[in-house]
Amino acid sequence: MKKHLFFGIIFAAGLAASPVFAQESALSQATEMAQDQEKTKLDPEQLPDPIKATIMNNESLKGLQIKEAWQIVDPSGEAHFKVVFDENGSDLTKKFKADGTEIKE
The missing domain is CATH 3.10.450.360 (Nuclear Transport Factor 2; Chain: A,)
Structure with missing residues (x-):
């Protein structure tokens, strides 16, 4: 039971963090384009x-x-x-x- 709860929390944390990584990627692409x-x-x-x-x-x-x-x-x-x-x-x-x-x- 504890394993399922632990993996559920890890999974939820990963989903919550994915938009942050996507925003950083889009921001760096925009910065690169502006520098060009x-x-x-x-x-x-x-x-x-x-x-x-x-x-x-x-x-x-x-x-x-x-x-x-x-x-x-x-x-x-x-x-x-x-x-x-x-x-x-x-x-x-x-x-x-x-x-x-x-x-x-």
Whole structure:
């Protein structure tokens, strides 16, 4: 009887710990992916003209102030741009390809 109880407790502890190990694995994969990308902070004026045009032609974005702009280059050398807008005190983040196309997530 004690053996069954002991093995039951060990089994339950193993099940309880498995999500912790899974989270650590996912976190390390996300960290590795982030390290493979090169991020460069830009002045909003340095954004490519197609992205500026997309922002100016978008009714919901053209009146917002740009707080931050980043160029992100992945390991293959392809760049996209992350733009953080100030939307009434909260951040609104959009991603764009160099040709001005918005990247929907």
